[in-house]
Every structure is written in structure tokens, then in C-alpha cells.
Amino acid sequence: MRDRTDEALIIAVRRGEIRAFDELYRRYADRVFGYLIRYVQDRAEAEDLLQEVFMTVLRDDALDLRAGQVGGWFFTVARNRALSRVRRRRTEARHLETAEPAPPVETPEVNAERRELVARVELAVEGLPQPQAEALMLKVVGGLTYAQIAHVQEVPEGTAKSRLHHAIRAVRAFFARETEGEIQG
Amino acid sequence: MNHEDCIDALHDHHFGELDRARDEQVRSHLAECGDCALEYCRLRADLDRLDALATARPGPAVRVALRAKVESEFTPSAWSRLVAFCTLRVPIYQPVAVLALVVAVVALAWPTDAPSSARTDHPTVVDQFDGSDVRIVDHRVL
Numbered sequence: 001m002r003d004r005t006d007e008a009l010i011i012a013v014r015r016g017e018i019r020a021f022d023e024l025y026r027r028y029a030d031r032v033f034g035y036l037i038r039y040v041q042d043r044a045e046a047e048d049l050l051q052e053v054f055m056t057v058l059r060d061d062a063l064d065l066r067a068g069q070v071g072g073w074f075f076t077v078a079r080n081r082a083l084s085r086v087r088r089r090r091t092e093a094r095h096l097e098t099a100e101p102a103p104p105v106e107t108p109e110v111n112a113e114r115r116e117l118v119a120r121v122e123l124a125v126e127g128l129p130q131p132q133a134e135a136l137m138l139k140v141v142g143g144l145t146y147a148q149i150a151h152v153q154e155v156p157e158g159t160a161k162s163r164l165h166h167a168i169r170a171v172r173a174f175f176a177r178e179t180e181g182e183i184q185g
Numbered sequence: 186m187n188h189e190d191c192i193d194a195l196h197d198h199h200f201g202e203l204d205r206a207r208d209e210q211v212r213s214h215l216a217e218c219g220d221c222a223l224e225y226c227r228l229r230a231d232l233d234r235l236d237a238l239a240t241a242r243p244g245p246a247v248r249v250a251l252r253a254k255v256e257s258e259f260t261p262s263a264w265s266r267l268v269a270f271c272t273l274r275v276p277i278y279q280p281v282a283v284l285a286l287v288v289a290v291v292a293l294a295w296p297t298d299a300p301s302s303a304r305t306d307h308p309t310v311v312d313q314f315d316g317s318d319v320r321i322v323d324h325r326v327l
Contacts, residue, residue, distance in 0.1 A: 015259070025248055025252075029248065033241060034239045039237070042242075046241075059258075102240075113238065117234065118237045121235055141238055141239045146200075
């Protein structure tokens, strides 16, 4: 099962082969979830969206299964769903006038030291322009290629590559400043 | 390859996005150049820190719920499997071949008892011949 392509797995799931779904879930669930949770900042909501993303990809007859774009497609759907969920939440919050900051992402799997590292990295990523932060997430969490990132962001491949490189430079500069501050402090 | 080219290509090298020839050039340069090798180590260390972003995992209940949804939506029922079998498109020679096969089997299995039973129930003249009791036939022919 592990040597089958993503496309072959999707076709198999549509024919009712449930083991193909297990393999597809193993390949994408963690990555897509990691991407979603950065967007919506809520574990339950990200889990809900993850289910929606999988069902959408599996149902979508328009998905070209010859093109080798399944990975990119998962994240395109995830991005669209997450964006619409965030927009809806903002609208609801505006209506209710209870716009509170989102609770921090809970990741019970990590220990305190790891949590601190996550917080520092998140701080570094938060300082980036949204397209750069997204390109970085798609690369680091999603493991997508430049071409797939370009597909998700609907930009030329060169632009996606440039965004990613800028993001990495900015994050590294943030880390360097932080280390410098620690040394001086 | 010089320093600048190598530094520019380090991100792509790390992510496996270079073509084979270019990747080999970067590897060779890193093996020879201490400064670039050090820069690559720093880059890898920073990118390893970014892996902290990928620690969140969905709960096991998500998989169970999603699996049930997929199973109920995509696993065909017995009835739909039967319908699918009945409406299966087959090449035109396939029913002809099946029919020919059935005819051949029936023809081989059909009892061909007429000649064999005649031989057993009604012995032939030759079987009843007795050499010691030959009847002399005396008829005038002319």
C-alpha cells in the first residue's frame, strides 16, 4: 500500500477500499492539521476542518488525478476552508462585539521546553507578512515543493520561492537577534 | 562554484529543489569550503528549530470519525454491487464466447447412448456365429 501514489490511493478510496484511506490519512493528516491549526488557532476547529478537507478532496471529481497535484490540492482546500472559517469567525465576533483574542494553540504532546521553543518560533513567524508566513508553513509543516506552494498560493513558482527565501532570512535574523540579546542580557 | 553562488543555492539544496548537476556542484563546494559548510550548518540548525511548528497532531477520534464517514460514503452496498455487476460493460465477444463454451460443455456431457446400447442389447450376427454348427444351404441356383 505504501508504494502506491496519492492518485492511486484516491481512486481506490472512491472504489470503497478503506485501507487506501488509512494510508492517505497517514500521509497527510498530521501535515494538513499542522497547517490548519496555525490558521484557526483552535484545536477542535482544526480537527473539524481536517475532516472537511479530506472529504472534499475525496469527493472532488474535478481533481485531475493524472497531474500529481494531490499534495498541493490538499493544502489548497485546507487554505480555502481555513480562510473562510476565520472570516466567518471575525464577522460573528464583530456582530456579537465579543472579539476576543484567539486562545493559544494547545499541543499537549510537547513538554515545557519544547513549548517554549514553539512559542519563540511562532513569534518569529508572526512577524512575517502573511504570504511569506504561509509559504514557510507550507514548506516546513506541509513539506510541499516550490511548485506545489505556487499552486496553493496561486502565484508563479519564482514568487513562491522568493517568498520562502525571504521568510527564512527574516526568521533567521529574528533568531540571531534573540541569541544576541540573550548573550548581552 | 564560488561563495555567493553556493550561499544562494543553500536553501534549494536543503529542500532538494536543485537539479542533479547543480546539487553536485553545491556538495563539492561544501566539501572544500569551510565558510560555506559552516553557513550550511547554521541554516540547518535554524530550519530544525522551525520544525517545532509541526508538532501538533489530530486526536485519534478524528481518524475514527473520518474513517466511518469515508466507509459509509464510498463503500458500495451489496445491492449497488449487484447492479454494477449487471450493468457492467463487456466486449461483444465475451457473451459469444461464454455461449460457445456452454454449448460445448452441453454437447460433451450429452449422453450419446443410441449406438452403444444397440451393441449391448442386440448382439450382432457375428457374435452368434458357431463354427461347429454350420448349416448347409442347398439351393439350386440355376
